[in-house]
Amino acid sequence: MYEFTIIVPVYNEEDNLERVEKELLAFTKIATKKTAILFVNDGSKDRSQELIAQICQRNEMFHFINFSENRGLSAAIKAGFDHTETELVGYIDSDLQTAPEDFNLLLQHIGAYDLVTGVRANRKDSFVKNMSSTIANGIRRAFTHDGMDDTGCPLKVIKTEYAKRIPMFKGLHRFLPAMILLQNGKIIQIPVQHFPRIAGTAKFGVWNRLIGPLMDCFAYLWMKKKYINYEIKDKG
Template sequence: MIYEFTIIVPVYNEEDCLPQLFVQLKDYLEVASKKTRILLVDDGSSDQSARLIMDFCNKNEHFSYLIFERNFGKGAALKAAFDHTETPILGYLDADLQTYPQDFEKLLPFIGEYDLVTGWRRDRKDTFVKRISSKVGNGVRNLFTRDYMHDTGCPLKILKTSYAQNIPMFKGLQRFLPAMVLLQDGKIKEVEIPHYPRLAGESKYNFRNRFMGPLMDCFAYVWMKKSYIKYKVAQKNE
């Protein structure tokens, strides 16, 4: 089968969420407007996530996986998946089911005109501390990146694969995807999507890694922006 769209799902210690995630993904494949494959990336989980992923993918068409030998971080999981994607567009979704794969259908109509389309969780279903820390972190990133996204960290995005594969590897990659597309002279758009409360498992984030870590990543982004190389070939002979 020739696929048109790859959904990437980075996973780290989400064994409690995975059974329902698998159901949601299979249900979405039945109604997806594009021929879609799923690529699950286990980021060195210490629970049973990797085993569950391998067992499920080996029994279900349209599902594949990458298993890291140890924990490298979400940015690495996304970059590895970008590099292993062959479809013209890709998207990503967190495994915690606070966003649903069905909502890719809200983003897909815009991917022709735009090079990245990201969700905007306007009505967040998180704890007060998580909402505030995310708002502060997003504000700090906007000061550095000037991408003016309301919800840069929304874990539901679609990108054209050519743009995704031109993004250089660095920690915290996922926080800068809109800015990295703008560096390539791409066009970005936000679309409001629903947000759902976490039903199982535990959040991996707190104020420290939602603010201090992203703040340090912003300095790395500024350095990278100054050093970023881009070019366009006008002509070539064969």
């Protein structure tokens, strides 16, 4: 039935989930691809899972995966990739600082590209958050040479065959474009809307927005050196 799956990682977002349901349900009615929603509850300690279960019971296009314990954003995204059966997969954060309707902007380009990522125009975050993200993106770009200005943007569309081949490790969600390039895939970034967080609490601070990505860059370099990529010429 579906052509596109949106992964929604969730960790202690009970105050946002009703709005997530409303906005994603509205998007499914205007989406250019028939869309399913997959919540990945990353071991939330609040009422998130209870609300997710209610949302999925009300809406046939909503489904969920519930982790037994908190494993981090990269693990949640990987689980979403592993359980996606549609040709295309994307993800959006449950804080809804990006707009679901902007998926249609990304979907316009996915035919010619293997990953289309948003780049947050006119970001509505604090000065410290914006500056730390800018520095982190500069460091990552120097290591990966992927040409992307905002890999932390939580709005992406990927061809599922490429997403499933990404050897995820903790922190690798910041390197998705670079990992598509390792597969000789094509990537592009498209400006999308950005909004301030209106509920819940941010999960990333200065430490894991700066020091963490720097350490992950060295992990990426190791991965790039060891990455196995082959192309079958023919079979007999």
